[in-house]
Amino acid sequence: MILYFSATGNTKFIAEELARRLDDTALDLRGKIRDHEYSPVRSEKPFVICSPVYVCEPPRFLIEYLRRTPLVGNQDAYFVFTSGGYSGISAFLARRLAQKKHLRYRGSADFKMPRNYLISTHYPPLEKDEIEVRIRECAAKLPETADMIRRGETLRSRHIWLWEKLVTLPFTPVWVRLRQGTKDFSVTDACISCGKCECGCPLRVIRIENGRPVWQSRSCAHCMACIQNCPVGAIEYGKLTQGKERYRFEKYRYALSGGKPAPAPQESKS
Ligand SMILES: Cc1cc2nc3c(=O)[nH]c(=O)nc-3n(C[C@H](O)[C@H](O)[C@H](O)COP(=O)(O)O)c2cc1C
Ligand code: SF4
Ligand code: SF4
Incomplete structure (x- = not known):
C-alpha cells in the first residue's frame, strides 16, 4: 500500500507512479488527516509512505497521523520524500517513527521536485524550464526506486550529519510556531x-x-x-x-x- 499526503501534486504523482509500477494501491491520506480518522490500515505488500518535506522534516500532522494509526499486515515500511532539493532530517525521523511503531524500516528515497513554498523569502519560485527538467528527472528515477522496493532491497537516502539533527530538531518547532x-x-x-x-x-x-x-x-x-x-x-x-x-x-x-x-x-x- 502506498500512503501519501500531497498539497500541490508532487508527492501524489510519485505515489501514483509507484503504485502503478508496483501493482499496488495509492491511498490519499488527506481525508483521514482532516477527519482525525485513525482506524487501522492493512496492506499485504510493504507500506510505502510518500511525503513532502516541510522545513527539513515530514509534515508534523502526517507524522502525528502515522503515529496514531495502526499499520497492519506487512511490517516493512519504505519512505519516499519529495522536496525542493533538501530533505533535511526526514529520513532520520522516518526511521525513528518506524522503530516506535515496530515496523521494519526499509530506507528512504529522495525526489527533487519543483518547490512549492510560494511565500519563501529565501527561495524564489523556479522558472518553467527548471520545473520541467526536475519533473522529467524524477520520472526517470522512478523505475529504479520501484524496482528496488519490488525486489525487497533497502533504499539508501543521503547521509544525515549529526549537526543537521542538532540544528533542525530545536529549530523547526520554533519556526513553525513563529x-x-x-x-x-x-x-x-x-x-x-x-x-x-x-x-x-x-x-x-x-x-x-x-x-x-x-x-x-x-x-x-x-x-x-x-x-x-x-x-x-x-x-x-x-x-x-x-x-x-x-x-x-x-x-x-x-x-x-x-x-x-x-x-x-x-x-x-x-
Ligand atoms: C512549508 C513548506 C516547507 C518546505 N520546506 C522545504 C525544505 O525544508 N526543503 C526543501 O527542499 N523543500 C521544502 N519545501 C518544498 C516541498 O517539500 C516540495 O515542493 C514538495 O515536493 C511539495 O510536495 P507536494 O506538491 O506533494 O505538496 C517546503 C514546502 C513547504 C510548503
Ligand atoms: S496553507 Fe494553511 S490554510 Fe492553506 S491549505 Fe495549507 S494548512 Fe490550510
Ligand atoms: S479563494 Fe475562492 S475561488 Fe479560490 S479556492 Fe477558495 S473559494 Fe475557490
Whole structure:
C-alpha cells in the first residue's frame, strides 16, 4: 500500500507512479488527516509512505497521523520524500517513527521536485524550464526506486550529519510556531466561491463564510494547498505572493510527454 499526503501534486504523482509500477494501491491520506480518522490500515505488500518535506522534516500532522494509526499486515515500511532539493532530517525521523511503531524500516528515497513554498523569502519560485527538467528527472528515477522496493532491497537516502539533527530538531518547532501564521492570508475579488480551498485544507483551517474563505486558526502548516490550488489565483499571503505564478504539478504534467503547456485562461497571475 502506498500512503501519501500531497498539497500541490508532487508527492501524489510519485505515489501514483509507484503504485502503478508496483501493482499496488495509492491511498490519499488527506481525508483521514482532516477527519482525525485513525482506524487501522492493512496492506499485504510493504507500506510505502510518500511525503513532502516541510522545513527539513515530514509534515508534523502526517507524522502525528502515522503515529496514531495502526499499520497492519506487512511490517516493512519504505519512505519516499519529495522536496525542493533538501530533505533535511526526514529520513532520520522516518526511521525513528518506524522503530516506535515496530515496523521494519526499509530506507528512504529522495525526489527533487519543483518547490512549492510560494511565500519563501529565501527561495524564489523556479522558472518553467527548471520545473520541467526536475519533473522529467524524477520520472526517470522512478523505475529504479520501484524496482528496488519490488525486489525487497533497502533504499539508501543521503547521509544525515549529526549537526543537521542538532540544528533542525530545536529549530523547526520554533519556526513553525513563529512563522506559520495565518493573519497574512487574504482573498481578492477574483474569488468565485468554489470552496476548493476549504475542502483541500488538511487541517480544516479554512471555512467559507459569505462565499469567501476565512482562516479560522492563528496558525497552519503553510502547506500551500489553498494558495496554489485556487483555480483563479485569488488567495494572497501579504505581498509575498503578489504577481507570482501559482504552482501545482498538474499544470506541468505535459513535461512528461514532452508536450506543450495547456492554456489556463481563468487563472490570473494576480
Ligand atoms: C512549508 C513548506 C516547507 C518546505 N520546506 C522545504 C525544505 O525544508 N526543503 C526543501 O527542499 N523543500 C521544502 N519545501 C518544498 C516541498 O517539500 C516540495 O515542493 C514538495 O515536493 C511539495 O510536495 P507536494 O506538491 O506533494 O505538496 C517546503 C514546502 C513547504 C510548503
Ligand atoms: S479556492 Fe479560490 S475561488 Fe475557490 S473559494 Fe477558495 S479563494 Fe475562492
Ligand atoms: S490554510 Fe492553506 S496553507 Fe494553511 S494548512 Fe490550510 S491549505 Fe495549507
